[in-house]
Amino acid sequence: MYALKQFDNGFEYLEVKNESAYAKIALQGAHIFSYKVKEQEEFLWLSASSKFENGSAIRGGIPICWPRFGNLDDTLPQHGFVRVFLFELEKVQELSLEQTKVYLRLQESEKSRKIWDFKFELQIIFTITNRLKIEMITTNTDTKAFFLTQAFHTYFQVSDIHNIIIEGLKGKTYLDILDNEKKVQKENLRINQEVDRVYENVSNEIILHDLKKKTSIKSENSSSVIIWNPWIDKCKTMSAMDAQGYKKFVCIESANAFDDFQIIKPKETYSLEVIYT
Numbered sequence: 001m002y003a004l005k006q007f008d009n010g011f012e013y014l015e016v017k018n019e020s021a022y023a024k025i026a027l028q029g030a031h032i033f034s035y036k037v038k039e040q041e042e043f044l045w046l047s048a049s050s051k052f053e054n055g056s057a058i059r060g061g062i063p064i065c066w067p068r069f070g071n072l073d074d075t076l077p078q079h080g081f082v083r084v085f086l087f088e089l090e091k092v093q094e095l096s097l098e099q100t101k102v103y104l105r106l107q108e109s110e111k112s113r114k115i116w117d118f119k120f121e122l123q124i125i126f127t128i129t130n131r132l133k134i135e136m137i138t139t140n141t142d143t144k145a146f147f148l149t150q151a152f153h154t155y156f157q158v159s160d161i162h163n164i165i166i167e168g169l170k171g172k173t174y175l176d177i178l179d180n181e182k183k184v185q186k187e188n189l190r191i192n193q194e195v196d197r198v199y200e201n202v203s204n205e206i207i208l209h210d211l212k213k214k215t216s217i218k219s220e221n222s223s224s225v226i227i228w229n230p231w232i233d234k235c236k237t238m239s240a241m242d243a244q245g246y247k248k249f250v251c252i253e254s255a256n257a258f259d260d261f262q263i264i265k266p267k268e269t270y271s272l273e274v275i276y277t
């Protein structure tokens with residue numbers, strides 16, 4: 001079953017229910033903000049103070065960062081512009097009782113060309129079953145090549161930030177955004193302070209351990225992973241963020257970021273994919 005719904009202010013989202021899972025996907029930003037496998041807890045963290053309003057980005061869930069990750073390009077907003085653009089719901093396929101596929105699409109418009117002067121098509125495809133698969137498919141429909149960095153900025157809900165261990169990054173080099181230095185990850189990662197890092201050459205599986213729960217993160221066509229938690233002080237200053245929010249989430253972002261940028265030539269398509277189990 002699925003239904004297009006809206007909040008009182010007209011903010012639209014798609015609700016999907018099947019025998020395996022339940023999900024809510026906002027048309028703004030092709031932003032999934034709830035995903036729950038049957039008999040399991042909510043998978044995504046969502047800030048209680050996040051507004052569902054056209055024009056403001058949702059804090060939590062899985063923001064789509066496109067055509068930029070981060071703020072290195074001062075001609076574009078941080079994490080690109082599509083977080084606040086309305087996607088078109090192309091189609092929904094109920095493939096079986098347990099599996100639903102949702103296709104959302106954004107094409108260039110006068111509004112997007114004022115921000116970023118390229119013609120493109122961006123398709124976000126969600127496969128909702130007892131695992132969550134998301135594809136981010138970029139097509140260059142212009143006559144000139146463009147530079148692309150992008151990410152699934154996933155906020156995983158955790159029991160408590162002190163309980164988690166992130167496995168799969170040991171031995172990897174990362175850029176520490178907090179002091180702009182390159183470092184090497186010596187152990188599996190635990191978080192007990194502000195963390196903002198871009199790990200390089202990661203194409204292996206990442207596992208998020210939270211007490212007895214294990215979440216597997218597998219991506220295709222991505223070799224960069226961002227780990228982010230704003231911790232106490234930054235949390236207080238961020239928009240739509242609960243002051244105590246940092247305790248309840250970690251962002252593990254499958255990306256093409258920093259040195260893992262892509263050049264997309266005219267007529268070329270590039271597909272970034274992630275599967276959470």
Ligand SMILES: O=P(O)(O)OC[C@H]1O[C@@H](O)[C@H](O)[C@@H](O)[C@@H]1O
Pocket residue numbers: 070078079153177196197226228238253
């Ligand atoms: O507040 P935003 O734009 O959603 O960004 C949140 C964070 O996103 C992370 O991906 C970045 O590495 C951080 O530097 C940034 O603070």
